[in-house]
Amino acid sequence: MKLKNRLAMIRESIKRQTPEINKKIRIEEIRLDESPVVSLVHPVRSLRFLKTAWAKTTLAMTAIAIGLFGIVFLSDGGFRLDSTPEMAASLESEEDALAFTAITSASLLKYQTSGMDFVPVSRPLSGGNTWQIETHLSQLNHYVNVLDRMIGPVSNQSITDLTSPRTGFERAFRVLVTPLSGSQIAYELHYTEDGTSQDNSYVGVIVAGSSEIHFEASRSLQGTREWLLTTFLIPTDRSDAVKARLTEETGNTVIEYEHISNGILLSKSVLTLTMENSSRKAVLRFVEEDTIQATFLLEKTTGLRIEYEIGTQDIFEMDSMIAPEFSYDVRSITEKGVITVGVSTHQDSDVPVLRYDVQIASIGTRSYILEKSDDE
Amino acid sequence: MADLETYIELLIAKDEAAFEAVYHQTKHSVYAMIVSMVKDRSAAEDLMQDTYIKMIASIRQYDPKRNFTTWLLTIARNLAIDELRKRKREQPVDPMESENIFPKTEAKGETDLLVEEYLMRLDEDERQVFLLHIVDNMKHREIAKIVDKPLGTVLWLYQKALRKIKK
Numbered sequence: 001m002k003l004k005n006r007l008a009m010i011r012e013s014i015k016r017q018t019p020e021i022n023k024k025i026r027i028e029e030i031r032l033d034e035s036p037v038v039s040l041v042h043p044v045r046s047l048r049f050l051k052t053a054w055a056k057t058t059l060a061m062t063a064i065a066i067g068l069f070g071i072v073f074l075s076d077g078g079f080r081l082d083s084t085p086e087m088a089a090s091l092e093s094e095e096d097a098l099a100f101t102a103i104t105s106a107s108l109l110k111y112q113t114s115g116m117d118f119v120p121v122s123r124p125l126s127g128g129n130t131w132q133i134e135t136h137l138s139q140l141n142h143y144v145n146v147l148d149r150m151i152g153p154v155s156n157q158s159i160t161d162l163t164s165p166r167t168g169f170e171r172a173f174r175v176l177v178t179p180l181s182g183s184q185i186a187y188e189l190h191y192t193e194d195g196t197s198q199d200n201s202y203v204g205v206i207v208a209g210s211s212e213i214h215f216e217a218s219r220s221l222q223g224t225r226e227w228l229l230t231t232f233l234i235p236t237d238r239s240d241a242v243k244a245r246l247t248e249e250t251g252n253t254v255i256e257y258e259h260i261s262n263g264i265l266l267s268k269s270v271l272t273l274t275m276e277n278s279s280r281k282a283v284l285r286f287v288e289e290d291t292i293q294a295t296f297l298l299e300k301t302t303g304l305r306i307e308y309e310i311g312t313q314d315i316f317e318m319d320s321m322i323a324p325e326f327s328y329d330v331r332s333i334t335e336k337g338v339i340t341v342g343v344s345t346h347q348d349s350d351v352p353v354l355r356y357d358v359q360i361a362s363i364g365t366r367s368y369i370l371e372k373s374d375d376e
Numbered sequence: 377m378a379d380l381e382t383y384i385e386l387l388i389a390k391d392e393a394a395f396e397a398v399y400h401q402t403k404h405s406v407y408a409m410i411v412s413m414v415k416d417r418s419a420a421e422d423l424m425q426d427t428y429i430k431m432i433a434s435i436r437q438y439d440p441k442r443n444f445t446t447w448l449l450t451i452a453r454n455l456a457i458d459e460l461r462k463r464k465r466e467q468p469v470d471p472m473e474s475e476n477i478f479p480k481t482e483a484k485g486e487t488d489l490l491v492e493e494y495l496m497r498l499d500e501d502e503r504q505v506f507l508l509h510i511v512d513n514m515k516h517r518e519i520a521k522i523v524d525k526p527l528g529t530v531l532w533l534y535q536k537a538l539r540k541i542k543k
Contacts, residue, residue, distance in 0.1 A: 003538065010510060025432075
């Protein structure tokens with residue numbers, strides 16, 4: 001039975017069973033209470049949502065990550081991306097680390113939701129000469145560069161509070177980012193509180209160039225835990241929504257993403273950021289039916305280290321020696337690998353490049369030098 | 377259908393017709409709210425009666441700036457919470473943990489059994505948000521105020537409920 005039919009059936013059942021108690025009530029016999037007005041709603045504690053640079057940056061970065069996922073920034077001309085090699089990401093702050101991992105997760109989410117499963121990277125593409133790892137690295141390189149281009153070092157980032165000039169929104173903040181080179185980038189987040197000051201929900205829109213991403217957010221404080229749940233509405237003609245729930249605890253930030261299309265959960269990922277002294281780690285887990293499908297550990301050392309593990313996958317491999325269109329071999333594969341990213345110098349041009357060293361048991365160690373994103 | 381707020385003065389004057397109008401516009405939501413919590417139809421019926429009596433008794437305290445349905449459902453919810461607390465104090469085994477939303481003695485049709493099976497897939501928070509939304513198409517924003525949860529949490533719960541119903 002289709003979902004909408006089930007919903008209709010439940011609705012009708014509840015309505016049918018609703019008792020008619022109105023005839024039992026003698027309204028004229030009820031004594032009206034004259035006591036002072038007492039609110040029946042328990043007030044929500046005063047919250048600090050959007051009061052700190054961290055909250056603003058987090059929200060904006062998450063929005064950008066989602067925006068990338070929705071491929072609106074890239075395709076609508078909101079930004080011209082210039083992933084020049086000297087823009088190699090330097091994760092100098094918590095915000096950078098957070099932004100990087102958010103964007104990386106968005107990149108990987110994009111993989112998952114574009115019809116590509118988490119195939120082991122050691123598996124050759126159908127042509128046989130190109131490896132999945134090269135495709136993955138191409139994406140990773142692209143986002144590393146996008147990150148720095150958009151975020152830049154945190155010292156070159158300013159956030160200004162404004163009264164929103166847009167109809168329907170009360171407040172705004174403008175973020176200006178000056179990368180190490182290149183022109184300044186600006187985006188604005190317009191928002192308004194929905195309802196009273198006790199109602200800690202917000203609606204807003206993030207504007208970057210010609211792109212707009214609408215969102216709803218709410219923030220809550222539970223003991224020492226503070227969390228933010230944001231629903232982003234991706235401006236496509238699909239009924240898509242990406243929900244990002246952020247939980248902040250001492251030393252830890254957890255971001256849970258859910259991508260929902262037409263009411264159906266398409267993908268879920270959980271990103272945990274750990275900050276301990278100078279060590280910063282991010283663990284990204286993709287979850288399907290409560291089973292972890294793939295885990296990525298990102299660690300900032302002198303460069304960036306990515307340790308990944310892909311859960312057991314059934315891989316369908318075509319046996320081209322027999323009958324390509326009908327004959328498939330099924331293999332179950334579990335794979336672990338380590339990717340390190342660092343800045344190097346191109347041996348011919350002498351320009352800085354990003355170097356990716358990949359260690360995977362089944363294919364050994366490979367090194368790649370990547371300069372520019374293919375998407376530009 | 378008139379705005380419920382327009383009946384306030386008539387309810388203060390104990391106008392029967394106004395009460396009937398308010399009752400018929402709100403009864404399904406009130407029942408959905410209560411039955412989602414107490415999972416017991418006979419108790420739900422008593423609580424429903426208490427809700428409307430309390431609504432009339434407290435009508436002078438109603439703040440016209442608030443949505444009337446939200447206010448009424450908050451009364452229903454608070455009464456259901458009180459009932460659950462009372463039962464927990466009085467009985468070592470909580471009857472709320474009963475496997476059935478509807479009483480076993482009642483003759484159930486195939487449809488009701490199926491509906492019961494769907495609703496049992498949901499936990500209490502999910503069921504509350506889900507029923508309030510589908511029974512009378514209440515906005516998530518209003519539900520958030522009634523259940524005293526952030527809007528995002530309500531949206532989240534609703535999506536979870538939909539997924540469980542769809543399975």
